[in-house]
Amino acid sequence: MAVSTSPPADLSAALVLEPVAAADWLVILPVAWCLAIGALLVMLRRPIGLHPFIAVAGLAGLVAIDGLLLQHVIANGPVTMVMGRWLPPFGIAFTVDLTGALFALTAAVVALAGGVYSMADVNDSGRRYGFYPFLMLLMAGVSGAFLTGDIFNLYVWFEVLLISSFGLIVLGSEREQIDGAVKYGFLNLVATTLFLVTTGYLYASFGTLNMADIAQKAEGLRGTAPLMTLTALFLLAFGMKAAAFPVNVWLPASYHTPRVVVSALFAGLLTKVGIYALIRVTVMLLPVEREELSLVIAAVGALTMLVGVFGALAQSDFRRMLGYLVISGIGSILAGIAVGGPGGIGGAIFYALHSMLVMTALYFASGVAAQLGGSFSLSSLAGLYRRHAGFAAISLMLAFAVSGLPPFSGFWPKVMLVKAALDIGAWWLAAALLVTGFLTTIATGRFFLLAYWRDKADDGLAGTVKARIPAAILLPLVALTLLTLTIGLYPEPLLATIQDAAAGLSEPSAYLNSVFPGGVR
């Protein structure tokens, strides 16, 4: 055996030598947890009766983990963990700041609500074909995307959640679903491929994939590297993932086709991952370019809002209307990104979190409405108020929330966004936000009028029979509605956290310090 003659290498220059603090494992735990539960569910292929209970327990655990993580980040600032102990930028870093932790926690809450709802919505064949493993792997992808601090790793998590979402969207294999899945699948794959193209250019210009490293190197490369090209490409790729106009067509073509719980999860999670990535890249990594592109982003945002809400006005199918409302919400978030500053970015983050909760709840409501009224279509859906007055009250609250009316969670982010837009003199953007809110009120109000207050024409008797809604469906719906009401009535703690999160994105020194504790390399 050859004996090495070189002196023993100084490992401290390349490796993290101290053991990771126990609390810091929380950074990676959401992903590891979801993957482990997903793997367990795949192994338990036969006893499908157990699946919902394991998955719901797993998702409740995920909420707890993400809650602890958020608390940890609030107390200690951004936390970093590197894979294989290699020091950043060489080791793949998971870095969690307030924004990531907030998004991860909200996503976990939405997924838990979806998990509970699915107990009544997903039948045996759905379970046998792997609804629950797909759900857990989807959550692994979503959590990973929110927590990672490495841009190629972000791409990988995008693909993880994309392939899980493919599995979920075709579950059941109805003709409609196949049709929707073709459009969803192709256009989303093209979008992630565009993201990969951009990542390739980014690596070629920066020589690093670590987000903190990119953020600190961007200043020095501004004269030589094609940063505007990168930002524009990121905008296109993430805009496509987020269903921004004019690359939004895949969303209304597909979101109404799978079963209700899948639509609800998609509406709550997938477009928001795109928005999160856009916020992360444009606000933290390439802020100067965001500033230069702000007019484009603002125009895209305003058009997305208006196209979304006009689409919603033109739909007679409940779920397709909701699909357009998802798009319209994305427009509001883009407006916040375009405006920038603490108000704009904070408003965008707040709106995204609100939209995750409310859109999921609205899709749940569409499922209940179809169950009570026998249809998703406005022309035949009627008499829901008589069937279940409590459900009608919940639906009205959610309609107010999505329109941005007080006292629900949609009101505050809209106030922040309108104020931020007026502060920089973008009166047309503020006008677009307000007009969108007004038109959303009309769209949802008309829906309420027709589906809830209109009496069913043909039945004198059936309309008066009180319906019962299964607890597994009512519970997540009520919980999400109460959550949006609570946020609307008592926004202070969340608002303060979101403002800190927005400040941490615009001035990422704490983030950089967490990745490079020794200061700039």
Next chain:
Amino acid sequence: MEAWFALLVGIFFTVAIYLLLSKSIIRVLLGVAILGNGVNLLIFTGGRLTRGVPPVIPEGADALAGPAANALPQALILTAIVISFSFFAFLLVLAWRAYEELSTDNTDEMRVAEPQDEPAPPLGY
């Protein structure tokens, strides 16, 4: 050599976009496959193309002596190849199922999820 590869990547992208814009699902599929390969080639080229120079740091030094091809993009491509291959496989099956269910591979005729003659919402009651 990088310039030629850049040109090649450009050709890949042109072909891919041309195919993606077509109405036939099979051609779109081919476009996706070519686009995936074009991206891989792009990342590969981005990591420098130098033949016969191993990226090995000589003893006693702590950096490479001369320019060598970067090994990291090749690792990235490996990931991207696996992903794009599995997605291609999924989309291929999906396209076949779509052809079976909808008996067309023309995207213009795939209107099951978005019917053309859907009635407008009622104006009153």
